[in-house]
Amino acid sequence: MDLAVLGFVIAFAALVGGFLMEGGHATALLQPTAAVIVFGGTIGATIFSFTFNDLKQIPQLLRVSFFSNIPEPIETIELIVSLADEARREGLLHLENRLGDIDDPFLRKGIQLVVDGTDPELVRSILEAELYAAQERHSMGAGIFEAAGGYAPTMGIIGTVMGLVHVLSSIESPESLGPAIGVAFIATLYGVASANIFWLPLAAKLQNLSKKEMLHRQLMLEGIVSLQAGYNPILIRERLTAFLKPEARREEERSRSEEE
Secondary structure (H helix, E strand, C coil): CCCHHHHHHHHHHHHHHHHHHCCCCHHHHCCHHHHHHHHHHHHHHHHHHCCHHHHCCHHHHHHHHHCCCCCCHHHHHHHHHHHHHHHHHHCHHHHHHHHHHCCCHHHHHHHHHHHCCCCHHHHHHHHHHHHHHHHHHHHHHHHHHHHHHHHHHHHHHHHHHHHHHHHHCCCCCHHHHHHHHHHHHHHHHHHHHHHHHHHHHHHHHHHHHHHHHHHHHHHHHHHHHHHHCCCCHHHHHHHHHHHCCHHHHHHHHHHHHHHC
16 A cells, blocks of 8 residues: 555544644534535535446545555566667577466556567557557546536535525524534535545546656657667666656666676
């Protein structure tokens, strides 16, 4: 599990803690009616916005958000370089024996296309189509939580307006107006808070993970086409290290110099 849960806990604790520091009572924040209006309305509107096939991937998206595991690019570079070295010594067909050692389905598919003798331009075209399709799927997943983050504040305002309508219908009791208005505004709090500490951060997390995965797969694509073209493994390494962050690139260069 990465820092996603920690971030949510910090944000939630900061909001509630700040309220309590001002002398508020935690029980004042608990309003079941407001929760039903805001969360029920948000979930219902989100379901209305997407198809069943889109929504059934939500459990998987939550797992990805909280348990993301993108391999280190350096490990992928080392694997591709070793495959390129074997291909130069034993031939491309020898790589068929290594397919079982490749965990990533995208990289395994690319190597399989190379082993099958697919035209280089067609290999690139197929893999780029895979990248595009994956990017669209990721965009749809993030869009679900982004839509919920847009609906939640509006549902909060609707809940507050409904609460104020109820308050104004009992205006003959002025002494109860203050607490009743406070309760009415809890719906707005639920809507704005849930959007900004849960729905929108989830969408941003998925978008960030998608960008990292697409960059990683672009690295794989360039490694695959370079391997198929018969480039020297040293040149392939130099080409793929361009995808690394500066600090990772320096670390990789230091490790290579130590090995030499």
